[in-house]
Amino acid sequence: MELRPLALKALCEPDLEQKLALAQALQAQAATLLIVPETMLPAPAELPGRPAQPELIEPKRVPQRSVQSPEGRAGLIHAICHIEFNAINLALDAVWRFADMPEDFYRDWLRVAAEEAHHFSLLHTHLQTQLGHRYGDFPAHDGLWTMCAKTAHDITARMALVPRTLEARGLDATPLIQAKLRGVGTPDALAACDILDIILRDEVGHVAIGNRWYAWLCARQGLEPVAHYRHLVRHYAAPRLRAPFNTEARRRAGFSEAELAALIAGD
Template sequence: MSQSSDSKIPNCESETLVEAALRVLNTSDLFEKAKLGDEIACKWLQGIISQPYHPSNDLHIPHRPARPTNVKLLSPSLMPKLGKAGSLQSRQAIVHSLVHTESWAIDLSWDMIARFGKQEAMPREFFTDFVRVAQDEGRHFIFLATRLEELGSCYGALPAHDGLWDSAIATSDDLLARLAIEHCVHEARGLDVIPTTIARFRNGGDHKTADLLETVIYPEEITHCAAGVRWFKYLCLRSTNVAPKEECVVEEVADDDAAIQKFHTTVRTFFRGPLKPPFNVEARRAAGFLPEWYEPLAVKELEVFPAS
């Protein structure tokens, strides 16, 4: 498995979390990327890596993380239909799509840490939240890639699209926008569709994939959406100067009309088109994401007027 020279293990006593995150982003082999991310996450959570960043160091954040070159990339509009998991070919296509999504989720989490943590002077809890997200996404990638091989295929056997990273590029200078689009739009959309995907695998007789999605990936994705919602609210609260930064971190920041309006403005600015219902209201609520945040951004029914 290939690995860039930038990802070689340095002395962990002096390495910061942001420096470690850059090693993940500069690792092209996705299995190595997931493994390295897990090792770094464990070191951070155990206190072996203790500093989030060096205040005086300016590090280069890659415009695009190192990625494998064996995946054929298409425009989202040109992607073939995945089907409904009724055939082996359809099940392979759906799992391949999920593997690709999780591979980008690894990079998105470490990019969040490296790109915004120091720039926005975020508290330690921010780093810990996204370290946990990154660790989860790495495990999801390994589990799903392994399952894809059990289904007789492998990552790279089918085309994919990089819509998630396109959104990351569009929000590379704005943490509020990154949180809103990647976590409160894309991650939340995942919560909307996973139950249907689980049902399709069960109907197709693939209970092993359905169980993986239902018992591991689905509940953890709720926490990932919750991280986005939590830190979006935090930034909105911090911007009002109602409390010093160190006092602004709370387990559950209350919903606020100004924050909701800021969310609406941000999504309309950075996301093309309306959000698509139906929404998984229960899962979104579990993530602290209430309907007043997203329903005003949804597709509206065309009003039918009586003939004159």
Template sequence: MSSNETTLVEAALRVLNTPDPVDKAKLGDQIANHWLQGLITNPYNPSQPDLIVPDRPARLTNVKLVSPSLMPKLGKAGSLQSRQAIVHSLVHTESWAIDLSWDIIARFGSKQESMPREFFDDFVRVAQDEGRHFTLLAARLEELGSFYGALPAHDGLWDSAVATSKDLFARLAVEHCVHEARGLDVLPTTISRFRNGGDNKTADLLEEVIYPEEVTHCAAGVKWFKYLCSRTRGDNADEESDDDAVNKFHEVVRSYFRGPLKPPFNEKARKAAGFGPQWYEPLAVKDFSQ
């Protein structure tokens, strides 16, 4: 790992092929530091064919997977059982977020995509954050008397990763501007529920560490989606007011995301991430009873 002969894409594949999420987080943190410190210098080797990225990352089998429709209700954090279930769900989500962050680097970090170095910098930082989130939440889950794998979970997040595996526009839009943004919508309520349930330690972790960093993760998706739109047009127009990017976003989400987006939206956090209501409100369900 300390050798300059290793590319970032090769290192990302090591994370994806590591089954234990604890090891994934540790290895990912090491790789991120090496990249950001300049110990890994090249994102990929342009003289070699693109490396094969696994359709599904290596995962331990200690988590019982069920259909999203069969997941038990998490509750509202009023009981220890509910708090354990919510944190377990968050730990599982973060375990997949580690893989998703390294997957976008490995899958789209090639000469064919020709993304600038800043793209790799941004998603390395996202991956490092997700690993830290997993580690902190897994430790908190154990403090609550449970452990990762004690409850069932679903892999719906990776299903959308598979659906967007051939299109960087789609991956950025669905994973980082839909799923990540949905996390911004629901986290404030989750934090309030933990506080109301008397669990300020979990609430503080979510509010002071995870929530603000998730804003930056969503911002990375918005930023690079706009970049792709601008590059496709071949100009340097002001992307913040770019109707073409908004229209492209609507087109991609309708093609790759099943169903409408669910309000209410966290407009403040979404604005901080770089996109306003014109991006997502036209994609929302109009009738809240649906």
């Protein structure tokens, strides 16, 4: 069996549990799956496959809730669940969409998809057992997938603006979220912090994969990574990243000192 068409099938799957199972099964079978990098697969009319809920609304319409209330904590965990669900789709999309890459590229993003599915499962179980809600109970926005669609034709832009920009924001935001939850101090809030520890550890590796392939692509094309990143941010109207930055985690994820200096300077 060939990996990339199977990744596309998982991406197109609308049933939540089936998508999770497919992503994790593909990773379990990774060593036995054939990879044909040169294959150009036709894009389906609609991507990604997803359940009917949550309702997708504009980011500015997503309600802000205090973590001091159980409902507010449920809303927060739901929002992180939604990020992880999108991250599964983003990783699967990278596997099927981009041809003519080294085999390690496809195996890297397949591993990311499986780990994101694990993160989603941890959060969703917590949301159900600790907070009495399910994925789909709150509205959400589609910012991550919007950038995925914008960069569908440009693999260098995809690596620059999804894993190492939008997903890297999680490296900065997670410790702040954990501090708020520890301040609440309830058993569900502290249990959520433990889950976020797992996610933060794995996300350092995911951002590192984005950094690795962005650097590889820039080297192949003779591009200077920091200057080209500035160009891509402007061209695709990517969000401006704001302090505070988790520079220690970003270093572990492979950001160079030049990149960190440009980030801190707002350049």
